[in-house]
Amino acid sequence: MNDDLKAHIIEALNKGVRFDGRKLDEFRKVEIKQGFIKTSEGSASVKIGDTEVLAGIKMSMEKPYPDTPEEGTIMVDADLLPLSSPDFEPGPPDIRAVERARIVDRGIRESKTINMRDLLIEKGVKAWSLSIDVVSVNDAGNLIDAFGLAALLALRDAKFPAYEDGAVNYKHKTDKKLQLTKVPIPATVYKIGHNFLVDPTTEEESAADVRLTVTTTEEGKLCALQKGGDGELSVEDIEKMVSLGIEKGKELRALVR
Amino acid sequence: MQVNQMSYTKRNDGRKPDDLRPIEAKAGVIKRADGSAYFRIGNTWAYAAVYGPRDLHPRFLQNPKTGVLRCEYSMMPFSGMGERVRPGPSRRSKEISMVTEKALTPVINLDEFPNTVVDVFIELPQTDAGSRCAGICAASIALADAGIPMKDLVTAVAVGKVNEMKVVDLNYDEEAQEGEVADIPMAVIPSTGMITLLQMDGIISKDDLIELLKRGTEACQKIYQIQKAALKDRYKGGNNE
Amino acid sequence: MKVSELKVQDKEIVVPGDVLADGMEYLPASGTYREDNRIISARLGLVHVDRRLIKIIPLSGRYMPKRDDIIIGKVIDITIGGWRLDINSAYSAMLSMKDATSDFIRKGDDLTKWFGIGDYMVSKIVNVTSQNLVDLSMRGAGLRKVKGGRIITVNCNKVPRIIGKGGSMVSMVKMATDCNIIVGQNGFVWILGTPENEAIASEAIAMIEENSHVSGLTDSVKEFLEKKTGRTITLSIPTNEEAAGEFAGESNELH
Numbered sequence A: 001m002n003d004d005l006k007a008h009i010i011e012a013l014n015k016g017v018r019f020d021g022r023k024l025d026e027f028r029k030v031e032i033k034q035g036f037i038k039t040s041e042g043s044a045s046v047k048i049g050d051t052e053v054l055a056g057i058k059m060s061m062e063k064p065y066p067d068t069p070e071e072g073t074i075m076v077d078a079d080l081l082p083l084s085s086p087d088f089e090p091g092p093p094d095i096r097a098v099e100r101a102r103i104v105d106r107g108i109r110e111s112k113t114i115n116m117r118d119l120l121i122e123k124g125v126k127a128w129s130l131s132i133d134v135v136s137v138n139d140a141g142n143l144i145d146a147f148g149l150a151a152l153l154a155l156r157d158a159k160f161p162a163y164e165d166g167a168v169n170y171k172h173k174t175d176k177k178l179q180l181t182k183v184p185i186p187a188t189v190y191k192i193g194h195n196f197l198v199d200p201t202t203e204e205e206s207a208a209d210v211r212l213t214v215t216t217t218e219e220g221k222l223c224a225l226q227k228g229g230d231g232e233l234s235v236e237d238i239e240k241m242v243s244l245g246i247e248k249g250k251e252l253r254a255l256v257r
Numbered sequence B: 001m002q003v004n005q006m007s008y009t010k011r012n013d014g015r016k017p018d019d020l021r022p023i024e025a026k027a028g029v030i031k032r033a034d035g036s037a038y039f040r041i042g043n044t045w046a047y048a049a050v051y052g053p054r055d056l057h058p059r060f061l062q063n064p065k066t067g068v069l070r071c072e073y074s075m076m077p078f079s080g081m082g083e084r085v086r087p088g089p090s091r092r093s094k095e096i097s098m099v100t101e102k103a104l105t106p107v108i109n110l111d112e113f114p115n116t117v118v119d120v121f122i123e124l125p126q127t128d129a130g131s132r133c134a135g136i137c138a139a140s141i142a143l144a145d146a147g148i149p150m151k152d153l154v155t156a157v158a159v160g161k162v163n164e165m166k167v168v169d170l171n172y173d174e175e176a177q178e179g180e181v182a183d184i185p186m187a188v189i190p191s192t193g194m195i196t197l198l199q200m201d202g203i204i205s206k207d208d209l210i211e212l213l214k215r216g217t218e219a220c221q222k223i224y225q226i227q228k229a230a231l232k233d234r235y236k237g238g239n240n241e
Numbered sequence C: 001m002k003v004s005e006l007k008v009q010d011k012e013i014v015v016p017g018d019v020l021a022d023g024m025e026y027l028p029a030s031g032t033y034r035e036d037n038r039i040i041s042a043r044l045g046l047v048h049v050d051r052r053l054i055k056i057i058p059l060s061g062r063y064m065p066k067r068d069d070i071i072i073g074k075v076i077d078i079t080i081g082g083w084r085l086d087i088n089s090a091y092s093a094m095l096s097m098k099d100a101t102s103d104f105i106r107k108g109d110d111l112t113k114w115f116g117i118g119d120y121m122v123s124k125i126v127n128v129t130s131q132n133l134v135d136l137s138m139r140g141a142g143l144r145k146v147k148g149g150r151i152i153t154v155n156c157n158k159v160p161r162i163i164g165k166g167g168s169m170v171s172m173v174k175m176a177t178d179c180n181i182i183v184g185q186n187g188f189v190w191i192l193g194t195p196e197n198e199a200i201a202s203e204a205i206a207m208i209e210e211n212s213h214v215s216g217l218t219d220s221v222k223e224f225l226e227k228k229t230g231r232t233i234t235l236s237i238p239t240n241e242e243a244a245g246e247f248a249g250e251s252n253e254l255h
Helices: A003-014 A095-110 A143-157 A202-207 A235-255 B091-107 B131-145 B206-233 C156-163 C165-177 C195-210 C217-229
Strands: A030-034 A042-048 A051-062 A073-079 A120-122 A126-138 A159-164 A167-177 A185-192 A195-198 A210-216 A222-228 B023-027 B035-041 B044-055 B068-075 B116-126 B155-162 B165-168 B181-189 B194-198 C019-022 C032-035 C038-041 C045-050 C053-058 C070-078 C082-086 C093-096 C120-128 C134-137 C144-146 C150-153 C180-183 C188-192
Touching (some): A003 A185, A003 A195, A003 A202, A003 C150, A003 C195, A030 A143, A030 A235, A042 A143, A051 A159, A051 A167, A073 A095, A095 A126, A095 A185, A095 A210, A095 A222, A126 A143, A143 A185, A143 A210, A185 A202, A185 A235, A195 A235, A210 A235, A222 A235, B023 B131, B023 B206, B035 B131, B035 B206, B044 B131, B068 B131, B091 B116, B091 B131, B091 B181, B091 B194, B116 B131, B131 B155, B131 B181, B131 B194, B131 B206, B155 B206, B165 B206, C032 C053, C070 C188, C093 C120, C120 C188, C156 C165, C156 C180, C156 C195, C165 C180, C165 C195, C165 C217, C188 C195, C195 C217
Parallel strands (some): A073 A126, B068 B116, C093 C134
Antiparallel strands (some): A030 A042, A051 A126, A120 A126, A185 A195, A185 A210, A210 A222, B023 B035, B035 B044, B044 B116, B155 B165, B155 B181, B181 B194, C019 C038, C032 C038, C070 C082, C082 C093, C120 C144, C150 C188, C180 C188
């Protein structure tokens, strides 16, 4: 990004104004939908302003890993589709996609949102394996939060397919839902100059040197953290960003109730 | 011993042989793209986004006489009727990308744009047969939405024969019926009736094929009206009202 | 002899494949083609009938460089002979040293002393080859590097509407928001003002872009600006001329 333009953005932020007229801690309109992709075992769509993402859950029956014979597995994959931006090219996932997948993964798996033992059918023999796939449909900034929300909502929507005669019957969905131990909500805070803001546009994302994704639980506790970008953060910065992340997490949580 | 022949005499969803599944189409759904559309037929649902004309890399792919059309078809991992679809190109998706490109090329004129590419990305969040046809329908709308010069739109549908019954717009269960099945995806330029995509899986006689091509072309006229309406509706509130 | 028949109305929205006219009396102009004795649309856009000529005014399509257009470009590379600019098109443009400035530039001089990567420049297209190679010049009234402010990108097909007849639309936005605004024919728009006013100007321009094909637009924009700025706006051109001047935004003047 052009230094002049960045200076102009910072000048406006210093006055508490963003180019689209929002306040620094204001999210664009959030719209969610769940359970509309029939070929998936769970699905969700999240729109934040013009940014739009889809998430789908697929389940299969696999043999548990030898070192965790009583647990199923979860895999998270994020794809920045060339459909969604002139900046994404077809090909294997680049590091941005991988980072976003890992952030979502950290928020869901490392926080133990799903108890892997709930996925077990028969010790050492059979357990459910969950795949969570999030894809971008339109990138207007803040894919990280959109991905995290969509993945969570898809999990909340998910129902196990029937397992009959040694095979998964995808046509027959049971009423059994996934048990979530918590509802992790991500809110990524960006630092531009000395200002902290949330839900950036793509232009604001290019102007930011550093960001912190703060994923929180209902109790306001942190269950995942990820710093991104080339810049540096002081401990005071981190405290401010985490507070803002917790506050926004609460607001988003109320919206997706 | 006599083997009972399974016979398909009534369509599994109650449709008449030439009935299309319910269709929904919308243009301009992906704001970052130069043109875009969403096309849904029954439970098959496709997004298409067009970027271009834009710079083409690597240079050896550039054509100094004209722009090139490049299509990429892909299924989202959760869009298949059974297991997860592994992301990334497969032989099937590469083939579909190619026939999609060939289906659209005859109507597109990129002579004004030498050395550039017009990229068309097709992604399906949910499929229930007829996915390459839905992709082509979406791509046509998206190309027009992007302002690409075109002689006409292209419309596509899968026709076929399920046991003894000739039908238009097969769903997944029809394709998967036991006994003889012919699945024939086709694409048509509605104003001329010329065919730009034709494939067939299964067994069929020549006479049945020709009859089905005619019925498919007729069905495509209905789809064509919906594609056009999607483009015009985007600008509703304008001078057409 | 078969009588020629117009199948559509002026300003009707058409799509590729729509039949516009039957018969040989009408002539196909830009965005249309003739097949047998019919004239057919080749673009998504508005029909414009001018006596016997039928053309399509496109609603979409990326910017194609045209000689004499005044555009805003962004420097993306510095070469031996000058600068390469992104002009919001499939084609980039070259600004050679001799066309950039009347300063004497010595061989081996550091060109970033004049313009650096990321700089935005208001310039004029002086040549477009058959392969769409584009040459720019900065020599001319009002052509310059812009400092500060912000750049927004609009659909280049909407630029005439954003400028308005004689510059009336963009002038209204400028006056209401006290912003400097330069609209490039290529869809790059430069805005400079206070942060709040830039946001208002930017929203007004987005509104014009979205509703360019709708009548009564000037009134809606005026209303919007009055509401947001608390000012009363007097129009320099009465609104009933809007229909006449709809597509008449001058392309060769700087606005």
